Amino acid sequence: MTDIHSINLDKLRNIVQKFAHSDFTAAQVAADYWDGAADQIAASREQFEALLHRNAALLGIREVNATQPLRWQAMQ
Numbered sequence: 001m002t003d004i005h006s007i008n009l010d011k012l013r014n015i016v017q018k019f020a021h022s023d024f025t026a027a028q029v030a031a032d033y034w035d036g037a038a039d040q041i042a043a044s045r046e047q048f049e050a051l052l053h054r055n056a057a058l059l060g061i062r063e064v065n066a067t068q069p070l071r072w073q074a075m076q
Contacts, residue, residue: 007051011033012029012033013059015032016052016072017074023064023071023073024071026045026052026069026072029048029072033048060075
């Protein structure tokens with residue numbers, strides 16, 4: 001499993017900004033972060049979800065709904 005402390009927040013911010021006009025999930029962010037590496041994505045989806053929650057203000061994102069999987073949106 002990925003060490004949550006090794007995830008680069010600047011890279012994460014750049015990724016969520018790519019979704020400026022659409023909703024996204026933690027799995028989509030993980031897929032972009034790991035360049036589609038399925039084993040890394042599966043192992044880190046929950047960690048990315050926790051990172052998005054913990055750093056929402058810093059990343060400029062907000063929850064769109066409470067369904068699973070949780071959807072996020074960039075604040076504009």
